[in-house]
Amino acid sequence: MRNEITIGIDATNIRGGGGITHLIELLIALRPQQLGIQKVVVWGGERTISMLPNRSWLSVNNPKMLNKGLFCRTIWQIFSLSNSVRSYGCDVLFVPGGAYVGSFKPVVTMSQNLLPFENSEIKRFGISTTSIRLLLLRYIQSSAFKKSEGTIFLTEYARQMIENHTGKLSNTTLIPHGISTKFFKEPRRQCRIDDYSDNQPFKVLYVSIVNQYKHQWHVVNAIAKLRAKYGYPIELNLVGPSLLPAMNRLQQQIDYDDPYHKWVRYHGSVSHDELVEYYSSSDLGVFASSCENLPIILLEKMASGLPVACSNKGPMPEVLGGSDFYFDPENSSEMSDVINKLVCSPEFRYELAQSNYKKSQFYSWSQCASKTFNFLVEIANKSAV
Numbered sequence: 001m002r003n004e005i006t007i008g009i010d011a012t013n014i015r016g017g018g019g020i021t022h023l024i025e026l027l028i029a030l031r032p033q034q035l036g037i038q039k040v041v042v043w044g045g046e047r048t049i050s051m052l053p054n055r056s057w058l059s060v061n062n063p064k065m066l067n068k069g070l071f072c073r074t075i076w077q078i079f080s081l082s083n084s085v086r087s088y089g090c091d092v093l094f095v096p097g098g099a100y101v102g103s104f105k106p107v108v109t110m111s112q113n114l115l116p117f118e119n120s121e122i123k124r125f126g127i128s129t130t131s132i133r134l135l136l137l138r139y140i141q142s143s144a145f146k147k148s149e150g151t152i153f154l155t156e157y158a159r160q161m162i163e164n165h166t167g168k169l170s171n172t173t174l175i176p177h178g179i180s181t182k183f184f185k186e187p188r189r190q191c192r193i194d195d196y197s198d199n200q201p202f203k204v205l206y207v208s209i210v211n212q213y214k215h216q217w218h219v220v221n222a223i224a225k226l227r228a229k230y231g232y233p234i235e236l237n238l239v240g241p242s243l244l245p246a247m248n249r250l251q252q253q254i255d256y257d258d259p260y261h262k263w264v265r266y267h268g269s270v271s272h273d274e275l276v277e278y279y280s281s282s283d284l285g286v287f288a289s290s291c292e293n294l295p296i297i298l299l300e301k302m303a304s305g306l307p308v309a310c311s312n313k314g315p316m317p318e319v320l321g322g323s324d325f326y327f328d329p330e331n332s333s334e335m336s337d338v339i340n341k342l343v344c345s346p347e348f349r350y351e352l353a354q355s356n357y358k359k360s361q362f363y364s365w366s367q368c369a370s371k372t373f374n375f376l377v378e379i380a381n382k383s384a385v
Contacts (some may be wrong), residue, residue, distance in 0.1 A: 005091045008093040011049075022177055025365040041056075041085075061084065085104045099137060109151075145169055178368040185304050204230065211242075325342065
């Protein structure tokens with residue numbers, strides 16, 4: 001086994017969201033000397049590179065083509081990346097974005113986006129450039145997974161979903177993301193709904209990008225049903241960036257269910273520090289996505305000591321376990337019933353919050369970094385034989 005391994009990371013298509021969080025946290029948590037790693041080299045866009053930690057063993061590269069659109073980034077990856085990786089003497093190339101079309105070997109790919117592999121979710125976008133892009137991404141990622149020397153999955157659900165398209169992959173491992181320590185907060189005492197009022201409402205929080213498969217409009221309607229039927233003083237806070245036309249659909253639902261904007265609050269994007277405050281000041285988390293790989297936002301809610309009413313789709317039951325707090329994210333009546341069950345029982349909420357908090361301890365960035373880079377070193381050593 002070699003003691004001075006150089007690892008390359010292709011971050012050409014890591015632009016934001018969970019992908020950039022994953023890359024930053026991996027590099028912060030990495031202790032290269034303990035794993036026999038001499039250097040890590042990253043290729044990425046200017047914004048991505050600027051967010052990475054400053055480390056003596058970390059070398060960053062920002063070719064001008066990577067600051068342009070997808071077409072330019074792909075052309076650079078095809079024709080320039082492999083030679084650049086070889087010039088740095090890399091022993092293995094890690095592609096966390098999952099899309100790779102270069103000639104360098106060995107390569108370890110990673111699945112972080114299941115949207116291209118879920119036909120029912122692609123249909124939500126109709127005949128559009130988004131649908132075409134997702135189908136093209138499915139083809140590129142499937143090819144990359146099949147050709148790579150190793151593939152990392154975040155959940156068993158994701159592995160099964162992708163292998164339904166690619167067939168059985170030869171060398172895979174399961175390494176979930178971690179949770180930033182800033183989010184950890186032990187569950188607090190839960191109050192009865194009668195203890196809340198219009199001046200001090202029961203606060204429900206849904207954090208996620210507003211997109212077709214996130215179903216914020218169904219959450220708005222579910223809370224509206226509770227307020228209309230029981231008169232609960234519930235406030236819904238929606239946090240996250242937005243995409244059209246999903247934002248238009250959300251706004252229409254808000255105008256219908258809360259025409260005077262009394263109890264729905266859309267806050268847009270917020271910083272991580274602000275997000276910690278939203279978690280701390282909320283009474284119940286909701287997660288209504290129908291397509292996920294391993295949602296960091298759900299993990300953050302768990303670590304923050306929040307009880308969560310959750311979608312029954314994708315890997316969510318694998319992450320949360322249990323059975324009494326799931327709903328169909330496209331059925332606002334079912335969602336309303338589940339939320340009502342939690343609202344009515346402070347004991348159930350506290351029990352659920354405790355369970356979530358305990359499960360969240362499993363998701364550590366230091367453990368994620370150790371397992372990820374150990375796998376990369378293993379692939380590098382196998383390929384050198």
